[in-house]
Amino acid sequence: MSGSQRLQFDARGQKTPKACINCRRQKMKCVMEENNICRRCRRSGLPCLFVPRANAATLPDGMMGWPEDDFKGDVLRRLRIIEDKVGISATSEPPVTSPVNQSEELLPQFNGLGALWDAVVVLERTAPDSLPSAIWRKSTVKDLWLSFHNRMPGLHFMPRKQTFSAPQPLLVASILFCSSIRGPRDVTELAPHYLEVVCHAIAQLSIPGSEIGKVPGDSEEWAFQTVLGLVLAGLLTEAILRETGIWISIAYRLILENCPTHIDETSREWRKLFSGLQIIDLEHASLHLSCPIIPIECPLLGLQTSNRDQLYRLSRMMHTGLTHFTGRGLPTIWSCFTGDVPSLLTSNFTAVDAAVIRDWARQLDEWLVEFSQSADGSEKDLVFRQYVLHRLVVLSIYHPARGCNLWSNSTTLQEQHELLLSARATLKLHSHDDSIWSNWDQVMITWAALIVIQGAEGSAGEPDDICNIQIHLEKLKQTMGLQPRLGDRLVARIETSLANVHTPGSHDTSENVGIMGPVDQSWQIFDQASLQSMLYSDWIA
Known part of the structure; x- marks a missing residue:
């Protein structure tokens, strides 16, 4: 032959x-x-x-x-x-090894992470076949997994690094997604695919008999990791994915069903995890003016915290304030980015609304004073950041209903002054805080930038306003690899507004008082002392 x-x-x-x-x-x-x-x-x-x-x-x-x-x-x-x-x-079908992983199977540098590869196999088996095989390459997965804590700033509700020797699939998917977003450009391009993996993994929780939804022998550890994975994914999808609210509901149910009755030093940090879930719930609700899902008081005694706890106090006042304005069809902050804002006032605000706003502001001022005195270093910066961002939420309740127009006839000079001052302080956060990364922080700072631009259009700007806006733009452009691209939308919104700034005197602070008129500083929603603290002189060395 x-x-x-x-x-x-x-x-x-x-x-x-x-x-x-x-x-x-x-x-x-x-x-x-x-x-x-x-x-x-x-x-x-x-x-x-x-x-x-x-x-x-x-x-x-x-x-x-x-x-x-x-x-x-x-x-x-x-x-x-x-x-x-x-x-x-x-369900008993043996796993099909990906050709990409076959050549790496015997390499020594991938030994010692057996539990990680077990979770990746489950994710690969349940993910769509249309995803590129590159996301399962062991060298990529290992780099994203090990560099997660280096690339992601700490969670303010759970500052201590969490390590997992036997990671569950959903947590692995969320960590790969979060780490890829903040990685180099070649890794950032994979972030949309990891987001799809996360979405399919979360969907598996609602499918009876699914691999990811199957609870192993250690149900507490599985639930803790799964809820943490939901929180991490939610921090980087709120605003762009409406399903984030559903994810929060799933996480809350898992906590109620799996949190141990007695929590001690050997238990996972369930209280902090519950606080983190409350925070993302309130952030999601503030963008959409929707009713918060997580109650102020957890029905589980083991998860109830002291009234002196910083995050508990903040969550309580935000929950009370947002609940009052829910279900009234008011325009939201996020609607200003989607183009759904009406040009005229759509709702008459009552004296009760004004009272709620003032009480909300009073509690936030007291919170700032109380917790800034006992804080130091990075913790003090964190308190200040939370105060500035939540203060802008309070002052923004009326703003979308007025067509997002700082110079609306229904806006008083005092309201213009206080909203512009708060927006300017929020915009400066990027210049003093490198740990800002969540979707909510980015949206709120962009929201502040749009208000500051309106101030410049009305010749009520300051010399460094445009510079601070450019700093924020550069920060956004560094995180524009995610689909759906939140960064793209925020950048386009700012650049469109900047194109309308043509007033030659918009940066001349000497004209501000004459244009806005003498402002009665005694009539402010927030206390005068808190306004002074927003000048950063007491916060930044």
Whole structure:
């Protein structure tokens, strides 16, 4: 038999010459060359595939255009897709190893992370087949996993680093997603795919009998990691994904069902995790003026905290204030970014509304005074950041209903002055705080930038306003790799507003008093002392 012809065994075990599929179709002679490729396929640039006959008894080594393991893996993958479509796939099906991981399987640098790879296999098996295989490459996964704490600033509700020797799939998916967003450009491009993995993993929690939703023997550890994964994903999807509210509900249910009755030093930090869930719930509610999901007081005694706790106090006042304005069809902060803001006032605010706003502001001022005195260093900066951002939320209740117009006829000079001052202080956060990263922080600072731009349009600007806006723009452009692209939307909104700033005297502070008129500082929603603290002189050394 000529060496230029490829051989195949038939059902009787006899050798027969075999042409590749391309030569067979054209009924041409198949002449083999080096690298197991025939001359015709090499010249035409086609894959040289030798498909076995239906009566072939075996698949001898070297008889196929691709390795036998790859061929079998491809057949099993196609079979799994068909079974999933008709609903007959078995949960006991052995995992199909990705060709990308096969070459890395025996490398020593991937040893010692066995539990991580187990979770990745589950994620890969439940994720859509349309995702690129590069996201499962072990070198990429390992880098994202190990560099998570270096790339992500600490969580203010859980500042101590959490380590997991046996990570659960949903937590792994969230960490890969979060770490990829803040990684180098080649990794950032994978973030949208990891987001899709996260979304499918969360969906699995609602499917009976799913691998990710299956509770192992240690239900407490599984639930803690799953809720933490939901919180991490929510911090980077609120505003752009309306489903974030559903995720919060799932996380709350998991806490109620799996949190241990007695919490001690050996338990996971359930109280802090619950506080973090409350925070993301209130942030989501403040952007959409929706009713908070998580109650002020947890029904579980083990998760109730002291009235002197900083995050508890902040959550309590925000929950009370937001609940009052929920369900009235008021325009929201996020509606100003989607173009759904009405041009005229859509709701009449009552004296009760004004009283709620003033009481809300009073509590926030008292919170600032109380917790700034006992804080120091980075903790003091964190208190200040939370105060500035939440203060802007309070002052923004009326603003969207007035068409997001700082110079609306229904806005008094005092309200203009206080809103502009608060927005300017919020905009400066990026210049003094490098730990800002969540979606809510970015949206609120962009919201502040739009108000400051309106001030500049009305010749009520300050010399460094445009500079601070440019700093914020640069920060946003560093995080524009996510789909749906929140950064793109925020940047476009700011640049469109900046194009309207044509007033030559918009940066001259000497004109501000004459244009806005003498402001009665005694009439302010917030206390005068808190306004002075926003000048940063008491906060930044």
